[in-house]
Amino acid sequence: MANTMAEIKNKMRVEGLDLYYGKFHALTSVSMPVQENKITALIGPSGCGKSTLLRCLNRMNDLIPGTKVTGQVMLDDQDIYGQAMEVTDLRKRVGMVFQRPNPFPLSIYENVVYGLKVAGFRNRKMMDEVAERSLKGAWMWDYVKDKLDQSALELPLDQQQRLCIARLLAIEPEVILMDEPCSALDPIATMKVEELMLELAKNYTIVIVTHNMQQASRVSDYTGYMLLGKMIEFNDTRVIFTKPKEKLTEEYISGKYG
Amino acid sequence: MKLVGEKGVRRILMTVAFSAISALLLITLFIINEGLPFIFRYGLKDFLLSSDWNPAAGKFGIFPMITASLWVTFGAMITGAPLGVAVAIFLSEYAPRPMMKVVKPTIELLAAIPSVVYGFIGVMVLAPFIRSYFGGPGLSLLAGSIILGIMILPTVISISIDSIMAVPRSYREGSLALGATTWQTIHMITIKASKSGIIASIILGLGRAVGETMAVIMVAGNSVNIPHSALDSVRTLTANIALEMSYATGMHRQALFATGVVLFVGIIILNSIASVALRKRTSKR
Numbered sequence: 001m002a003n004t005m006a007e008i009k010n011k012m013r014v015e016g017l018d019l020y021y022g023k024f025h026a027l028t029s030v031s032m033p034v035q036e037n038k039i040t041a042l043i044g045p046s047g048c049g050k051s052t053l054l055r056c057l058n059r060m061n062d063l064i065p066g067t068k069v070t071g072q073v074m075l076d077d078q079d080i081y082g083q084a085m086e087v088t089d090l091r092k093r094v095g096m097v098f099q100r101p102n103p104f105p106l107s108i109y110e111n112v113v114y115g116l117k118v119a120g121f122r123n124r125k126m127m128d129e130v131a132e133r134s135l136k137g138a139w140m141w142d143y144v145k146d147k148l149d150q151s152a153l154e155l156p157l158d159q160q161q162r163l164c165i166a167r168l169l170a171i172e173p174e175v176i177l178m179d180e181p182c183s184a185l186d187p188i189a190t191m192k193v194e195e196l197m198l199e200l201a202k203n204y205t206i207v208i209v210t211h212n213m214q215q216a217s218r219v220s221d222y223t224g225y226m227l228l229g230k231m232i233e234f235n236d237t238r239v240i241f242t243k244p245k246e247k248l249t250e251e252y253i254s255g256k257y258g
Numbered sequence: 259m260k261l262v263g264e265k266g267v268r269r270i271l272m273t274v275a276f277s278a279i280s281a282l283l284l285i286t287l288f289i290i291n292e293g294l295p296f297i298f299r300y301g302l303k304d305f306l307l308s309s310d311w312n313p314a315a316g317k318f319g320i321f322p323m324i325t326a327s328l329w330v331t332f333g334a335m336i337t338g339a340p341l342g343v344a345v346a347i348f349l350s351e352y353a354p355r356p357m358m359k360v361v362k363p364t365i366e367l368l369a370a371i372p373s374v375v376y377g378f379i380g381v382m383v384l385a386p387f388i389r390s391y392f393g394g395p396g397l398s399l400l401a402g403s404i405i406l407g408i409m410i411l412p413t414v415i416s417i418s419i420d421s422i423m424a425v426p427r428s429y430r431e432g433s434l435a436l437g438a439t440t441w442q443t444i445h446m447i448t449i450k451a452s453k454s455g456i457i458a459s460i461i462l463g464l465g466r467a468v469g470e471t472m473a474v475i476m477v478a479g480n481s482v483n484i485p486h487s488a489l490d491s492v493r494t495l496t497a498n499i500a501l502e503m504s505y506a507t508g509m510h511r512q513a514l515f516a517t518g519v520v521l522f523v524g525i526i527i528l529n530s531i532a533s534v535a536l537r538k539r540t541s542k543r
């Protein structure tokens with residue numbers, strides 16, 4: 001296994017990360033690799049710090065007053081908490097899909113090209129092409145191609161979540177972070193999004209938070225098990241779910257916990 | 259130990275509510291009753307569109323006052339609305355939360371300052387300033403606009419903040435997560451999403467400006483004429499009523515009530531637009 005790990009490139013790398021929300025120690029010395037073009041899953045009971053860790057990867061925690069972060073998060077060879085990193089550039093490279101679909105109160109088209117407009121693009125023809133490519137990439141082009149000017153808020157929930165994926169694809173991020181992207185969706189919509197994730201992993205690096213262990217085992221290549229702000233075990237998904245090294249992991253996997 | 263039972267409380271409150279409402283209705287009816295017959299007798303067109311206001315000669319054209327009221331209100335919008343919206347954006351999106359929690363109620367308190375105080379400041383500070391730097395009498399359309407612009411700030415700021423804060427945080431997060439800056443997020447998402455509330459705040463402020471009397475009497479100069487520049491002295495509809503009511507009799511007195519009816523209609527129109535805008539905002543979520 002050490003062998004395969006070495007061959008595949010680390011897209012991101014978390015190294016000795018500690019995070020405090022005010023006085024609350026939410027992450028304790030967390031380390032983890034994020035491998036390129038693979039799906040990495042974070043599992044663990046509710047409140048263990050999965051979302052917090054995920055939000056460190058594109059510095060969304062910066063928005064919460066009183067948050068203190070120490071340690072390193074490398075993207076390629078650059079520390080994203082370092083001086084040289086522009087946080088707006090970082091978030092264009094490391095995009096995020098949220099737990100509850102949060103399309104903007106704009107038209108479907110305006111949602112998809114929002115990231116391009118933010119980046120300063122104005123060429124209508126180019127934006128039209130990107131919009132079509134992104135909506136196709138999120139498997140919703142046929143569904144919305146005739147109603148691009150309709151408000152995104154009128155879409156059903158699963159299409160809204162796909163639109164949030166599409167608007168991310170439009171800015172071609174390198175890494176896509178997903179925080180329980182299916183928790184608001186029904187089982188069929190969930191399956192579709194999982195299939196979509198597997199397809200996206202061909203071109204993107206994906207990190208997904210889920211409280212659903214079946215989902216982690218179905219879609220991910222690597223899995224990290226977290227408990228009380230610590231990374232208990234990080235390994236091949238197959239290893240985690242068949243013969244975990246840590247007793248705590250085994251207890252969680254076998255359903256003795258949570 | 260119940261002195262008055264549940265039913266008794268209910269009956270008392272109902273009586274109070276009814277008397278308050280009927281007092282308002284009576285006042286409205288009184289104004290309309292006094293003013294409307296005059297409008298019919300004198301002719302709506304002559305009343306609204308003639309520039310000849312000379313009560314001694316039986317001439318009652320309020321066009322100059324209508325123009326003055328419109329200009330002063332417009333001026334208040336130009337000075338007060340951008341400033342108020344800018345302050346609201348700063349307080350809700352940039353200022354630390356504790357700061358907003360202190361500053362917002364303080365600003366709302368400004369609405370409680372009696373308008374004569376605003377007028378006094380206008381007379382003592384603003385008018386001399388205008389006179390020496392821009393010329394003219396100082397007491398002018400410009401002075402009235404600026405004072406009213408300041409007076410509508412609490413309304414504009416307070417309601418704008420409420421509607422900006424009502425924009426779900428998830429919109430902002432979604433925007434920032436796509437690499438947008440704070441300012442891009444504000445003007446591309448937040449302001450768009452709270453637009454109807456912001457517009458309502460401005461219109462409600464203007465309703466206040468149209469009806470304001472004391473401060474305007476003190477700073478606007480009160481000459482009955484159609485202004486040709488912002489430095490001209492003007493008399494608004496409200497000022498006209500307040501200045502002449504004490505000695506007016508007969509037709510003259512009725513003409514002033516009719517002026518009140520015109521104001522009444524104007525403010526009702528403004529407030530209806532504002533409440534439609536506010537309703538649009540709430541029904542969107």
Ligand SMILES: Nc1ncnc2c1ncn2[C@@H]1O[C@H](COP(=O)(O)OP(=O)(O)O)[C@@H](O)[C@H]1O
Pocket residue numbers: 021024026044045046047048049050051052053064
């Ligand atoms: N903004 C915040 N301020 C303070 N504490 C927080 C904040 N967000 C999360 N926490 C706390 O941090 C811990 C981890 O939260 P989170 O990362 O959301 O967990 P998970 O996603 O695994 O359910 C929880 O105990 C939670 O209460």
Ligand SMILES: [Mg+2]
Pocket residue numbers: 050051052179209
């Ligand atoms: Mg979470």
